[in-house]
Amino acid sequence: MISRVLLVVCLSLRVANSMPPDKVPIHIIKARSIDLNNAHGLAMETRLDKVVEPTGYKLDLEPYLEDAVFKGHVAINVTWLKEGNELAVHCSHDLEILESEVRAHFPDDTKESRKIVINKWSMDPKKPIYTLYLERNVPKGSTGFLKFSFKGNMETSSMEAFFKTTYTAPEQEVERVVAATQLRPNNARRMFPCFDEPGYKTPFELSVVRPRNMVALSNVPVARTENIPDEPDAVTDHFEKTPPMSTFTLGLVIADLKQLNNSIMYKDELGNEIEIRVWGRPEYLEALDGVNEKVIRVFKELAQVWRVPLPLRRLDIVALPNYQGVKPADNWGLIVFRESDLSSRGYLQLAQELSYQWLGAFTTPAWWSDAHLNKALVGYIAAATAFKINNGSEMEGKWPLTVLYSLYYEFSKRYPHSRITGMKQETACTKIELLFRMFNYTLGDETFKKGIRMFLESRKFKTFTGDDIWNALNTAALEDGRIPKDIDIKTVAQSWITKDRLPLINVQRQYDSKTAVVTQKVYLRERPHDVPEAAKMSWLAPIVVAQEDSLDLKNTQPATWMKDKKELKISNMPEKSKFIVVNPEEIAPYPVNYDQDNWILLSNFLQSDKRLMMPELTRAKLLHDAWNLAYAGELSFATAFNMTLFLKNERHHLVWDPVFTMIDHIGRHICQCLQGKFQAYVRILLSPLYEELAKDEKEDEEAWRKNLRALTKSFLCKAGYKPCIREAQEQYSKWMQAKNPDEGNPLGNQYICPVFKWGTMKEWEFGLQRVINFPPSRMQSERTYLLKTLAGCPETENKINRLLNITMLEGNGNFSETDMFLIFSMLTGSSGGYTTLFHFLSNNWDVLKERYSSRTNLWDNLITSATSVFTTEEGLELVSHLYITHQGEFGSAEHIIEKSMRNIREEAKWSAENLPVIEAWLDKYLANSDVKDDQFYKN
Structure with missing residues (x-):
């Protein structure tokens, strides 16, 4: 093995006129979609002046792995979009440009391309932009290339750009090197001078010099391998030409990897014909057992969703040693995971990363303001796919409840995101993900998929804005007759996306005329409800109505849409002895309030033997809506508490999920004078459930059952359930009797709070002394937890x-x-x-x-x-x-x-x-x- 490995990377692109018409690089789309919050702080980034556009790269990289440095040369084929004598490219300040050259072939010029003299160059001191000032103007329509020689440092402190990391192979105690790229979102400029914007999509050819005993992987298969004169320990791999793609989807891995089992050749009637390979370090392959089957299962599901074949011949999935990236590196045709993420049992993350192969790589957001839209649609499709594969067991069936409830709480504050500003980006993305779910229900699954397929087919090898998605869904919905002609999907989406609020829908039934009056207003929980402009806000909300005799929810097409109205009337309501449920299954992200009689009908039904005819997600919704509306001052607490009476017979964990939040929120809010009675209510409510769950405890039982038991026990302990308190005190006594109690805590954390709350002063004082005498050699997080419980539990x-x-x-x-x-x-x-x-x-x-x-x-x-x-x-x-x-x-x-x-x-x-x-x-x-x-x- 050579002492200092020289790696040469060559990326070549052909000029546009040599490519098929559907693969010609496109310009950045000027049209803007619905404005979203800044994605990763990039939405306001300065764009390059569109004097030229790239049509090809030829890149030579020479990394020296021991020193974590590299130098290289890049030639970028370009076409002049307008006449000019200045050229700008993206280039990191950490990248040093050594030489520059420009050549151009003028239109109608029979001569070969000519060298254009560079008068001077400059690097913007604040922006990663490198500008060349030419001796003369170059006419519009000219073609040519830019050449740069440069050098830089590989990243060693982060897993970004072109990075190097090391790991020690177990048993062998040999340090091994890994080199790889994570160019998302705009890190290509830290690797070589380029046009580092998502809209510039071009094909790549890549050549890599690698050690013979290591593997080099990139976006496409290797076309040929060559020996290197005077370098017996290294070879050059020449990769095939890629389809047109953005710079951030370029990927490279060089590591000591071994393929898991044989390649899987996936072929379907849709036109997909792709070789799928899974890689890991040799000693980790056993932990990856079964991943091939998971990948194929997810890929097959996603292929059926999109029904637009990927233009890839190969997909490599890598469990990279010591990869500590925030998220997987989802390069096109090369996905890099943390080892633990790829070997995990779940399907959700795998579905997300495979989805990005279509949405994100095949078609790409035109600008970062649309990144949330990309992430949201991928998130929805991935969650639906994982849910379908394992029946929601990975998420314990709680999707979308978990994200939906958190959205309700955040947007119902007087000042959303005021405490955690970073949450704004996540909630914006979550809301759009729920909108896609809403459209899937209201348009119908087939029409929804038809729409996103139309969108992808029209934007493949190109970029997109939000308008492209909404317009495609609208076209499909109109063709299939799934929306009224006066409803436009883009307008519907805008009414939700542009507000950091959600609506509350009020439904007042008029029983004699079998109609119902539906109104909307801003949903607020925190007081006072004095939000500016609240009276002017409205949403285009779908009103889906389920009646007592149609609880199978086979038809989720809206009875009507709110449009921009604050009030409307719907007819064909059932007789007064039958209830209705508006927005069942949380089809749209809004809570619903009813007249008192309908709430009574719902409560009585849930307490009857027919309760299970109603889907569990809808049962959970009714419970969640009732207590939140009471908390917000919109509903009597007597009605809300009546909606909990059916829980004595309820055992589905999804229905119980909002109960614990209710207990916590209301328990914190009511005065001390009612705490005793409220705790007694909690004990009576939870003890039958816990005693039943505690009977048949098994090691291999479902995760939801373990979590439900733990939650029930925790809340019972806080409410003073004697068996729980006795067990906690028994465990705690072992710590009190230890010879050296400050050396460590011999009991589980779940036992500490019950003892501090209900135990003796002596027990509490013992905990206080452990904080006072806490040795600095132990984890400070343990001391923090102990102090939190000392203060917060009693x-x-x-x-x-x-x-x-x-x-x-x-x-x-x-x-x-x-x-x-x-x-x-x-x-x-x-x-x-x-x-x-x-x-x-x-x-x-x-x-x-x-x-x-x-x-x-x-x-x-x-x-x-x-x-x-x-x-x-x-x-x-x-x-x-x-x-x-x-x-x-x-x-x-x-x-x-x-x-x-x-x-x-x-x-x-x-x-x-x-x-x-x-x-x-x-x-x-x-x-x-x-x-x-x-x-x-x-x-």
Whole structure:
């Protein structure tokens, strides 16, 4: 093996007039789709002036792996789109250009191409753009090429651009080198000077010099291999020409890899004829057993979805050693995974990466503003594919509930994304993914697939904007008669995408006339509901109606569309003894409220033996909508709690999924005076389910069953279920009896919170001492968890006051300012916690103000945590009294307590309206319950 391996990479492209008409490189599309949030900060990136467009590359790379450096030469075939004497290409500041040359062949010139003198060059100091200034103008329509010689460094600290990493082979203890690329989204410019924009799509030819004992993989198969004179340990692989593609889909892997089993030749009636290979390091192949079969199964499903054959002869899938990329490198024809991701049992990620071979590589977003659209459609198709293959077991059947519920909560805030700005991109993508699901239901599966196939067929080898997708879906829907002629899919999509809000649909049935009045408004949970422009917002929402005699949901075509109206009337409603469900299966992302009589009909049906006739996702929706609407002040809590009565007979985990969020949200919001009754309700609600789940516990049982049991047990423990508390205390005692308790925690984390909440002061004090004496050699995350539970689990004043005294008054040096922030945050999670914190602040005002008011961040956080979470008139009186007593003394937190009082006034109105209703319902429920109370602790 040579000591310093020289790798030569050559990429060649032919000029456009040598290619078939359907493969000529296209220009960047100017049309913009629906504006989305910036993708990876690239949407506002400066584009190159369109003086020329690339039609071919010839690239020679010479990487020196030991030194992680490379040099190279690139010749880029170009066509002049307009006359000019300046040329610009993308080039990273870390890439040093050594020489430049320009040649051009003018139109109608019989002579060969001529060399154009370069007067000067410049690198933009702020942007990765390299500009050549030519001696003369080059006419429009000229063809030629640009040549650059350059050198640069391989990435060693990240898995981006052209990177190098190493790993140690087990047992052999030999360090091995891996070289590979991750050029998404705009990292090709860090590897060679190029036109690094998604719209410039051209074919590539690649040649790689590699060590004989290593494998080189790229987008297409190797055409031939050559020996290298004077280099017996290296050979050159010449790869076939690729189809036209964007720079970021170019891929290369050089590593000591071995193929898993034999190649699989996939061929179908659609025109796909592709060799599929899976690669890994030799010692890891056993862990990849079965991956070939998974890949074929997913590929076959996706091929049937798209029904547009991939123009690839080979697809290589690699489990790359020590690859730590944020996501797989989804190059066209070469997908690079982390080893653990490829060997995992699931199908979802594999379906996502294979989907990108069609949407992302075959056709590519015209600009980064459409990247969310690409990701959303891939995400929907991948989730639907994985769901179909394994019946949703990978996602425990919870798709799309998990993403949908989080979207409901985020968009119902007064200020969406105000706490986590990075969430905005993800929620934008999630919302569009749910829109595709909505269109799949409302247009019908066949029409939806017809539309996206039409879209792909029209944009293959090209780029796309959102308009291309929406217009194709609209054409298919009109052809199949799946939408009214006055409905346009693009307009529908815009009405959802352009708002960081979701609608609430109200349905008031008029039983005598068998009609229903449907209205819409902005869905808001946080108070006050004073969102600007809320009254002007409307959505083009599909109104799908399921009736009691049609719960199989075979027809999901909307009865009508809201269009831009705030109100409409629908007819053909059933008789007054029969319920309706609007938006079953969460077809569109919006909750639904009904008149009181329809809610009663639904509650009674769910408590009957016919309950299972309604799909579990719709049962979950009704439960989720009811309690969220009550929380938002749109529905009586008596109605919402009545919708939970059927749960005593419910065992499907999907239906139970929103229950735990309900318990958490309502438990945090109600006053301390109702906590005991609410906890009793939780115990009665959950204990039959837990006792049934605990009977037949098996090691190989389904993941959903394990998770449901764990959740049920956790919430029962918090509510004071004696068997759970006893078990936790038994486990905890082992730690208390250990000779060296600070060396480690011998019990599972699930036992700690129940002990701190319901256990003795001695048990809690033992945990406090473990935090104080926590050795620096142990993982600090363990200490953080212990401190969080010490603060967040107890509700009794003596434990909380002990923690606050030792950290804030005694000034124990074992607790940092960060610890105090954490303690405050955890205390806001329960009424007992923030009430005790408030009294601690009030009783020790002078000391705390003197000690902490100059530490602005800590002081402000203390005032916020102690005053802002109250929800009742009594709480408002406490905070107001503190404000009046110490007016002018709050310093930097003056505006905080004033804001707290404004918010508490709003919450107090809610409490005044709802707490008596909740208490009356709980009193009646507990009085009628036949569950014995001797199995429960009580506050």
